[in-house]
Amino acid sequence: MLTTAFTETFGVRHPIVQGGMQWVGRAELVAAVANAGALGMLTALTQPTPDDLAREISRTRELTDQPFGVNLTILPTITPPPYDEYRNVIIDCGVKVVETAGSSPAPHLPHFHSAGIKVLHKCTSVRHAVKAQALGVDGISIDGFECAGHPGEDDVPGLVLIAAAAERISIPMIASGGFADARGLVAALALGADGINMGTRFMCTDESPIHRNIKDAIVAASEVDTELIFRSLRNTARVARNSVSQEVVEILSSGGKFEDVRDLVAGVRGRAVFDSGDPEAGIWTAGTVQGLIHDIPTVGELVERIVTEAEALIAGRLAGLLDPVSA
Template sequence: MLATRITELLGIEHPIVQGGMQWVGRAELASAVSNAGALGILTGLTQPTPEALAKEIARCREMTDRPFGVNLTILPTLKPVPYDEYAAAIVDSGVKIVETAGRNPEPYLPMFKANGVKVLHKCTSVRHAMKAEAIGCDAVSIDGFECAGHPGEDDVPGLILIPAAADKLTIPMIASGGFGDARGLVAALALGADGINMGTRFMATEEAPIHRNVKDALVAGGERDTSLIFRPLRNTARIYRNKVAEEIRGIEDAKLDAGEKVTIDDLMHLVSGERGRKVYEEGDIDFGIWSAGQITGLIHDVPSCADLVHRIVAEAEAIIDARLAGLRRPAARAAE
């Protein structure tokens, strides 16, 4: 068993956390991950109202008696989101772990702290991780450039970002972006993290509540089958490289080549959340944009969450006990 500061903090068996994913982080997946001994995460804003989130939390609790958390991503939106009410629904439902992302979660920390909620904040830079520690977050998830969704604008990969953050932080840290197997877990621990966050990898599991076509696309995809969009908007997002992604990139490039500014209005007809939701529900992988990280290049099957978690942990222990330990030679022999 791999015991770290994050397993102790969260009360989980294995140092693996499921990422919060829009339209994907529902009770079926979160409960399966938690039942496997890792930490499942419900995605708060997947639910249309705070009341619906409370019901989803109750549904997840019926499916697992182990710890699980809720992701609350705080972002500017065209339509106002009642973030205060979502936060209250989390607290009132008795959830004790929250993953925040997007904007600074400081306004919500007093309420979370007063109710014994552990707060993990997702960051894409060392400076933001240090700020999260300073305001009182219990842990951070440090997101490298390989990740799905929004990797920030610094373009720093995990191999550099994780140890750079480890050098500065004293609170536990989860490595995120590009993780999906035992090798990644061992590497993350060696780089100074206390566990890993897996989003895209958990999409390709039996319990993920998305269409099989999406899972099969992740298995078939390689490390080059993602695309970066919204770069001209300074809101970069990594998505699966499909026909819509290519169309978006074409519009962005054409505007830039013409010396014109790219605006969200140029792309709105292609990037609506409803189109992405239908991809997951109906299985047409080219209908809209959907998030995927570069880890798709290392996804080769669609196991159950339990099989995936247990395989990663068992193989990680074997790497540590056999391969790494076997690299060491007695000092006298090494000097020969």
């Protein structure tokens, strides 16, 4: 078994986290990840109201007795969701791990910590990771440029970002963006991380609550089949390449404004992709790691495969590179 600072601090068997993905981080997937010994994350804002989140937490507990967390993504908007109410539900329901993302977790940290909740904060740069550590979060999830969703604006890939962050971070750190298998886990550990976060890979599992057509589309796609939208708006997002994302890129590259693409990128259309199975129905997130995804296993099979093969890589191929005399 691979034991790291992350597994010890966050109380899970394996150094693997399932990212809190909008429309995807629901009870059936999260419970399967928890039962496999990794850390699953419900996505708070997938639930329409705080009361709905409370029910989803309860539903998850009916499916697992293992630890799981809740992702709370905090973004500045004109009409923000009731973040404090979602936070209070997380606390009242006795969840012990929270993944925060987006804006600073500072306003919420005292509340979570007073309830004994450990906070894993997602960052896309070393400077933000250092600031989050100074604020007192319990762990960092560092997102390389390869990741699905929002990779930040620095365009630094994981090979550099993880190592650079490891030089400055002393609390447990999870590497995110581009991870799908044992090779990635071992590489992340070598770079200084204490585990990996996977989103797109967990989308492509039997328990993932999205249409089979979308899972098949991910398996069929290569590492170059993504688009970066909102570049000119300084709000870059990596999404699957389809007719809609290509149209968004074309409009914005030609000087268009957000208002010109608002209807194309509407969240309701993105959810329709996952529900209907039509990959052209809207914008949906996927990372470059889809080029490494070739099957749709159960969550349990996937986690066991990654951990077992990682142990074999460390004890076998890598150890075999050492000169037995010098070693």
